[in-house]
Amino acid sequence: MIYLNNSATSYPKPRQVIDAVVDYINKPPSHGTRSGLESGAGDVIAQCREKLAKLFNTDNSDQIVFTSGSTESLNLVISGLSLKGAHVVSTVIDHNSVIRPLMAKKNAGEIEVDFVECDSKGYVEPSKIAAAVRKNTAAIVVNHCSNVTGSILDIKKIAGIAHDAGIAHNNDCVLLVDASQSAGVLPIDVADSGIDYMAFTGHKNLFGLQGSGGLYMKKPLSINPLKVGGTGTKSDVLTQPFEMPVYYEAGTRNQAGIAAINAGVGFLLETGVWNINRHKIEIVTRMIDELRDEPRIKIYTTIENNSLSNFTFNIDGMVPEEVNYILESSYDIHVRSGIHCAPLMLKYIGAHPWGTVRASPSLFTTAEETDKFISAVREIARTFPEVSI
Numbered sequence: 001m002i003y004l005n006n007s008a009t010s011y012p013k014p015r016q017v018i019d020a021v022v023d024y025i026n027k028p029p030s031h032g033t034r035s036g037l038e039s040g041a042g043d044v045i046a047q048c049r050e051k052l053a054k055l056f057n058t059d060n061s062d063q064i065v066f067t068s069g070s071t072e073s074l075n076l077v078i079s080g081l082s083l084k085g086a087h088v089v090s091t092v093i094d095h096n097s098v099i100r101p102l103m104a105k106k107n108a109g110e111i112e113v114d115f116v117e118c119d120s121k122g123y124v125e126p127s128k129i130a131a132a133v134r135k136n137t138a139a140i141v142v143n144h145c146s147n148v149t150g151s152i153l154d155i156k157k158i159a160g161i162a163h164d165a166g167i168a169h170n171n172d173c174v175l176l177v178d179a180s181q182s183a184g185v186l187p188i189d190v191a192d193s194g195i196d197y198m199a200f201t202g203h204k205n206l207f208g209l210q211g212s213g214g215l216y217m218k219k220p221l222s223i224n225p226l227k228v229g230g231t232g233t234k235s236d237v238l239t240q241p242f243e244m245p246v247y248y249e250a251g252t253r254n255q256a257g258i259a260a261i262n263a264g265v266g267f268l269l270e271t272g273v274w275n276i277n278r279h280k281i282e283i284v285t286r287m288i289d290e291l292r293d294e295p296r297i298k299i300y301t302t303i304e305n306n307s308l309s310n311f312t313f314n315i316d317g318m319v320p321e322e323v324n325y326i327l328e329s330s331y332d333i334h335v336r337s338g339i340h341c342a343p344l345m346l347k348y349i350g351a352h353p354w355g356t357v358r359a360s361p362s363l364f365t366t367a368e369e370t371d372k373f374i375s376a377v378r379e380i381a382r383t384f385p386e387v388s389i
């Protein structure tokens with residue numbers, strides 16, 4: 001089996017991650033601060049927060065809270081900000097985890113929202129975001145790195161636009177970044193970039209488990225929580241303790257998931273984000289070089305301004321699902337096809353309505369697997385009939 005769907009969920013996981021999860025579940029359950037029986041889980045949670053702070057370059061690990069993943073983190077900020085009557089700017093390259101919470105608020109009559117268009121490569125010019133800002137814009141929400149084309153947005157510039165807008169209109173305008181595809185892939189310096197909130201997921205490039213992730217917030221305790229409940233602290237108080245991180249972490253945390261992120265980020269920091277990324281860049285560049293001259297293949301991944309974590313393409317006269325099916329059933333190669341939860345960008349990149357095929361390698365993808373993928377795609381393009389779609 002050749003697994004090329006790492007932008008959905010990374011596989012395989014580094015040995016350290018598997019060992020950390022097995023070790024965690026082999027021990028008697030711990031409840032962090034919540035019981036006398038400590039088996040190190042409290043430590044793992046604190047260690048993981050520290051490692052994430054290091055990865056994102058902040059000294060204050062209290063700025064990190066754990067969630068069930070990017071979707072929850074994005075919902076937490078979009079619901080937790082006081083947005084009633086406000087305008088929000090987002091982009092067409094954003095994921096349904098951003099589009100749907102914003103549309104729910106818009107349809108409830110609470111906010112107005114604009115999705116700024118991208119170019120044919122999936123890039124959104126910061127000047128277009130600046131042009132969409134209004135007097136009452138309270139938030140800009142952007143995908144750092146497209147999960148479809150891999151295009152990278154200029155986060156530092158966009159943070160400047162948000163903060164300048166706040167100053168010009170005498171209100172708060174914050175930047176929320178969806179770093180689902182960039183955390184662990186691109187160097188992210190939250191302090192330098194000026195990001196106010198950043199959602200990240202555990203199960204992609206941090207090598208963790210599905211259903212894990214977190215949120216960075218520049219100003220701790222600056223938004224309302226999404227859920228309230230037991231924290232194991234101040235249990236005689238009938239309201240949510242107003243302190244980090246428990247204000248946002250009600251209920252039993254996904255400790256096995258946090259142990260996995262802890263090991264995964266440890267592996268990332270030891271190996272080096274750049275060393276991991278360089279390997280993927282080499283693979284994706286090779287895919288592009290080998291397949292760019294095939295007459296029926298259209299490639300959406302560009303060399304510039306791109307994470308080069310995905311080789312995204314279509315074969316003329318075939319729907320992406322069909323290509324996916326053939327790769328899986330005839331070659332045992334596993335990729336992802338379709339809309340990739342990013343419905344608004346397809347028409348701008350010329351992939352409406354079927355979407356694209358996306359092959360996403362990992363640090364563990366070999367040259368032999370890369371070659372097998374290239375020859376399989378070439379063979380499909382040369383042998384399967386072209387139909388009008």
Ligand SMILES: Cc1ncc(COP(=O)(O)O)c(C=O)c1O
Nearest residue numbers: 069070071095097147180201213
């Ligand atoms: C750009 C983007 N945003 C959000 C998500 C959702 O992440 P999670 O699975 O952690 O909720 C994904 C994952 O598919 C993604 O690629």
